[in-house]
Amino acid sequence: MQAIADKKGVKRYLISLTVNGDEYSPVIKGNTLLVNLLRDELDLTGTKKGCELGDCGSCTVLMNGKPVDACLVLALEADGSEIITIEGVARHGELDRLQRSFIDNAAIQCGYCTPGMILSAKALLTRNPHPTEPEVRAAIAGNLCRCTGYVNIVKAVLDAAEVKA
Amino acid sequence: MIPSTPADQKPKSIPRAYSHPGLPEPADKNYAVIGKSKPKIDAREKVTGQARYTADLKFPNMLYGKILTSPHAHARILSIDTSEAEKIPGVKAVITHKDVPTLKYGIAPARWDENIFCIETVKFVGDKVAAVACIDEETCYKALKAIKVEYEVLPAVLDPLHAMDADAPQIHPEYPLNKNTEIHQNFGDVDEAFRKADYVRTDFFIGNRTYQAPLEPHTATSIWQDGKLTVYSSTQSPHYFQYYIAREFGLPMGNVRVIKTYVGGGFGGKLEPTGLEFGGAVLARLTGRPVKMFYDRAEMFAHNRGRHRQYMKLTTGVNADGRILGVHADFIMDGGAYTSLGIASAYYAGAMLTLTYDFENYRFDMNRVYTNLPACGAQRGHGAPQPRYAFEAHLDNIAKELGIDPMEIRLRNARKPNTITPNEFVVNSCEMVACLEQARDLSGWADKKGKLPAGRGIGVATGSFVSGAGYPIYRTDLPQAAAMIKVAEDGTAATLYTGATDIGQGSDTVLCQMAAEAMGYTYEQMKIVAADTETTPHDFGAYASRQTLMSGAAVKEAGEEVRKQLLDMAGEMLGLPAEQLDVRLGKISAKENPETALSFEEAARTFFVKKGPLMGRGSYAPPKLGGKFKGAPVGTSPAYSFAAQVSEVEIDEETGVVTVLDVWDVHDCGQVINPALLHAQVHGALYMGMGESIWEEVRFDAKGKIQNPTLGEYRLPTALDMPRVHSSLVPSYEPAGPWGVKEVGEGATLPTMGCFRNAIFDAMGVSVNSLPLTPEKVWAALREKRKANGEDVWDPLACECFLE
Numbered sequence: 001m002q003a004i005a006d007k008k009g010v011k012r013y014l015i016s017l018t019v020n021g022d023e024y025s026p027v028i029k030g031n032t033l034l035v036n037l038l039r040d041e042l043d044l045t046g047t048k049k050g051c052e053l054g055d056c057g058s059c060t061v062l063m064n065g066k067p068v069d070a071c072l073v074l075a076l077e078a079d080g081s082e083i084i085t086i087e088g089v090a091r092h093g094e095l096d097r098l099q100r101s102f103i104d105n106a107a108i109q110c111g112y113c114t115p116g117m118i119l120s121a122k123a124l125l126t127r128n129p130h131p132t133e134p135e136v137r138a139a140i141a142g143n144l145c146r147c148t149g150y151v152n153i154v155k156a157v158l159d160a161a162e163v164k165a
Numbered sequence: 166m167i168p169s170t171p172a173d174q175k176p177k178s179i180p181r182a183y184s185h186p187g188l189p190e191p192a193d194k195n196y197a198v199i200g201k202s203k204p205k206i207d208a209r210e211k212v213t214g215q216a217r218y219t220a221d222l223k224f225p226n227m228l229y230g231k232i233l234t235s236p237h238a239h240a241r242i243l244s245i246d247t248s249e250a251e252k253i254p255g256v257k258a259v260i261t262h263k264d265v266p267t268l269k270y271g272i273a274p275a276r277w278d279e280n281i282f283c284i285e286t287v288k289f290v291g292d293k294v295a296a297v298a299c300i301d302e303e304t305c306y307k308a309l310k311a312i313k314v315e316y317e318v319l320p321a322v323l324d325p326l327h328a329m330d331a332d333a334p335q336i337h338p339e340y341p342l343n344k345n346t347e348i349h350q351n352f353g354d355v356d357e358a359f360r361k362a363d364y365v366r367t368d369f370f371i372g373n374r375t376y377q378a379p380l381e382p383h384t385a386t387s388i389w390q391d392g393k394l395t396v397y398s399s400t401q402s403p404h405y406f407q408y409y410i411a412r413e414f415g416l417p418m419g420n421v422r423v424i425k426t427y428v429g430g431g432f433g434g435k436l437e438p439t440g441l442e443f444g445g446a447v448l449a450r451l452t453g454r455p456v457k458m459f460y461d462r463a464e465m466f467a468h469n470r471g472r473h474r475q476y477m478k479l480t481t482g483v484n485a486d487g488r489i490l491g492v493h494a495d496f497i498m499d500g501g502a503y504t505s506l507g508i509a510s511a512y513y514a515g516a517m518l519t520l521t522y523d524f525e526n527y528r529f530d531m532n533r534v535y536t537n538l539p540a541c542g543a544q545r546g547h548g549a550p551q552p553r554y555a556f557e558a559h560l561d562n563i564a565k566e567l568g569i570d571p572m573e574i575r576l577r578n579a580r581k582p583n584t585i586t587p588n589e590f591v592v593n594s595c596e597m598v599a600c601l602e603q604a605r606d607l608s609g610w611a612d613k614k615g616k617l618p619a620g621r622g623i624g625v626a627t628g629s630f631v632s633g634a635g636y637p638i639y640r641t642d643l644p645q646a647a648a649m650i651k652v653a654e655d656g657t658a659a660t661l662y663t664g665a666t667d668i669g670q671g672s673d674t675v676l677c678q679m680a681a682e683a684m685g686y687t688y689e690q691m692k693i694v695a696a697d698t699e700t701t702p703h704d705f706g707a708y709a710s711r712q713t714l715m716s717g718a719a720v721k722e723a724g725e726e727v728r729k730q731l732l733d734m735a736g737e738m739l740g741l742p743a744e745q746l747d748v749r750l751g752k753i754s755a756k757e758n759p760e761t762a763l764s765f766e767e768a769a770r771t772f773f774v775k776k777g778p779l780m781g782r783g784s785y786a787p788p789k790l791g792g793k794f795k796g797a798p799v800g801t802s803p804a805y806s807f808a809a810q811v812s813e814v815e816i817d818e819e820t821g822v823v824t825v826l827d828v829w830d831v832h833d834c835g836q837v838i839n840p841a842l843l844h845a846q847v848h849g850a851l852y853m854g855m856g857e858s859i860w861e862e863v864r865f866d867a868k869g870k871i872q873n874p875t876l877g878e879y880r881l882p883t884a885l886d887m888p889r890v891h892s893s894l895v896p897s898y899e900p901a902g903p904w905g906v907k908e909v910g911e912g913a914t915l916p917t918m919g920c921f922r923n924a925i926f927d928a929m930g931v932s933v934n935s936l937p938l939t940p941e942k943v944w945a946a947l948r949e950k951r952k953a954n955g956e957d958v959w960d961p962l963a964c965e966c967f968l969e
Contacts, residue, residue: 046214110669149852
């Protein structure tokens with residue numbers, strides 16, 4: 001990985017990563033968080049910040065297919081990886097079945113947890129296309145929602161699992 | 166400990182029945198748009214990540230700002246030195262109390278007690294001392310560290326029960342004995358009621374300090390240009406923000422524009438402007454650049470404005486068959502360092518106790534005290550949920566003593582429609598009895614009560630809430646809500662302009678449904694512009710569960726004005742009197758001859774060509790409500806929702822862990838506009854009530870510092886914690902609401918805590934008299950019970966292994 005130092009000796013690193021299928025080569029600091037790279041540098045503000053401690057899951061993105069809290073991942077660690085954010089879930093304006101199902105099941109209120117929820121659920125359905133209700137609850141247990149009591153979110157994920165991909 | 170009441174108010178006679186003069190229930194409820202589960206109008210933006218919240222906004226040349234806060238609960242500021250901070254490259258401004266207006270502010274006008282930055286003393290850990298604006302966030306933290314503040318630490322008031330002691334430190338010199346709000350209300354003759362009663366009982370309960378914890382942290386971006394201040398904010402009320410920001414800076418309201426973006430939840434915590442708006446405005450003026458200010462999660466906990474912890478003594482007299490004759494509520498609440506909305510919280514705590522059960526004699530005493538802890542305010546259900554928990558627990562204690570089934574004692578006392586409470590709230594529609602009966606039947610109460618296996622229990626509780634507060638927070642003759650609708654020139658769309666504030670609960674959606682219904686249009690063609698003080702008409706915003714009824718009434722009037730003008734034009738076009746025409750889902754037809762038809766679009770387009778823009782206007786002001794005694798306005802409302810909850814729990818006797826298995830919520834909320842969103846509100850309110858019941862509590866160390874300012878340690882419930890939830894409705898029609906609507910968003914939070922406590926009481930025969938109902942407390946209560954039964958109980962604290 002290429003590194004350059006500024007006048008004060010603070011290093012910057014050139015990393016390469018794919019976000020929603022597009023390749024980027026940003027220059028970042030060692031302490032830059034993935035969530036800040038996505039939001040501040042790439043303007044992908046669909047990834048939300050709720051706690052910056054890994055408690056709430058609002059910043060969940062898929063890193064090489066696995067859900068991660070982007071506030072706990074250094075941008076450096078994402079070098080060479082494939083990232084999917086909420087902006088990359090719908091294809092050519094067509095909503096993903098999970099997005100459709102969240103709408104149909106009234107699973108959205110303030111919407112702040114929604115991107116992270118959908119990505120955690122997407123990771124679940126990719127590895128387990130027909131989850132049970134406890135499996136759905138376990139998969140989204142790291143994503144806090146303060147509005148819905150999770151009732152309709154669980155229903156939406158189960159419903160989406162029923163729909164043929 | 167709790168002072169007794171001076172009998173300063175004479176008993177008065179109140180008519181016991183009342184018939185509301187509002188609109189009668191329509192015979193034909195064949196609605197085209199309302200009553201249907203339409204998808205949320207903002208759903209697509211929210212599932213695709215396109216919805217922009219305040220923190221997502223960027224402006225050219227924008228700076229970042231942070232606030233320096235106090236590390237001490239109570240201290241005198243001796244000096245503040247900002248010189249080192251100012252030298253750091255990238256720091257554009259550093260401000261303290263010397264750079265900002267010193268006018269005191271607060272959301273409640275009776276006690277303006279906050280300054281933008283502390284001047285002489287800091288009053289809690291987290292109080293505002295200074296602020297910086299820098300080129301990026303990282304520089305902000307460097308600058309905050311470089312500000313040198315010298316403090317003289319003062320003794321602090323951390324225990325609300327000792328705040329009124331003569332030798333307690335004084336927090337605000339102008340409020341002796343740290344009394345923030347003192348209430349003594351007396352209705353009927355409680356002493357006489359107790360004398361007549363067959364059984365009088367006193368119980369004591371303690372609530373918990375909880376926090377709204379919306380997922381979106383507060384953010385505000387201020388732009389000051391040509392004498393005009395624009396603030397983008399995560400707010401529940403652009404109007405109150407505009408009013409108080411204008412007041413603080415001496416600006417005409419027309420030069421303050423407050424714009425709500427998408428808001429990631431509020432639950433009462435985003436109702437009042439914060440240091441982010443006030444400090445950010447000054448930084449924006451000084452630097453001439455947009456300034457984005459934001460709290461992190463710990464700072465949100467410190468800013469707080471969450472639920473007050475209440476200490477509640479309840480005495481109730483009943484006759485032998487369990488009819489309530491009189492109630493005395495004697496409370497103390499921990500207000501924290503400032504007033505926030507706490508005066509109203511204090512009044513609400515007592516006022517709302519009279520709603521679900523019908524009794525004539527009531528006395529309410531309250532002291533809201535200042536402490537050196539974060540200020541408390543209005544959290545979902547406002548002051549009412551903890552007293553409701555206490556009263557429902559108290560009532561179960563009474564029922565057990567009298568040998569009456571808890572469901573039965575509630576049915577015997579349940580309020581009826583068209584009645585007046587002792588504190589003079591007019592109740593129109595009220596299906597309390599039907600709610601209880603349905604909850605009883607759905608839960609299988611008769612088969613479960615007293616028949617469940619060991620360790621299991623079933624409990625019931627009730628709740629009721631306002632559908633909008635009868636009076637705004639500051640005194641004004643402005644209407645509660647106003648709305649405008651503009652039909653597009655070709656009639657293919659219509660835009661609703663409303664000051665109503667969607668913070669996730671779905672007001673944008675239900676108000677567009679209501680607009681379409683009133684206009685005879687389709688929901689799918691509606692657009693909305695909301696909650697921007699410059700482009701939308703006045704509305705007080707999202708609090709007190711007011712918008713469906715109040716904003717809805719304004720929207721209905723605006724829609725009906727569009728409809729009338731449209732049908733007049735269609736009449737001209739068809740050569741028929743307008744009265745003979747009807748419009749539904751965008752199709753105009755003659756009532757007698759449905760063949761004669763015209764589209765909404767055609768008539769609207771012709772209207773525009775001949776007469777200009779097709780627009781409708783509406784506004785809503787409630788009738789004059791409430792009695793004449795001190796504090797009478799708090800708790801008044803055009804209409805009240807009612808709810809009953811039954812829950813079934815299972816308790817692990819070894820650990821005290823409570824598992825909630827099922828909850829049945831039955832609500833009387835009038836005509837439903839959007840059933841899917843309505844049930845979702847019940848789920849969320851219940852979830853919040855459940856968190857407060859079992860886990861959530863803000864805890865402090867011995868120096869007043871929050872020990873658990875994170876979502877994990879404060880312990881928000883996760884998807885794994887939620888029980889099965891059954892949300893159900895009873896048919897109801899409210900004459901004071903448009904189409905008969907009432908509130909739902911807060912009401913379902915009210916019964917939950919008492920309901921769980923009563924289910925634990927049923928399961929184990931032990932009463933947990935403080936919130937939250939943690940495993941430790943349940944375990945300790947079970948242990949006490951075993952000891953009282955003469956069982957040999959192992960004391961783990963006496964074990965040698967703990968004596969290191």
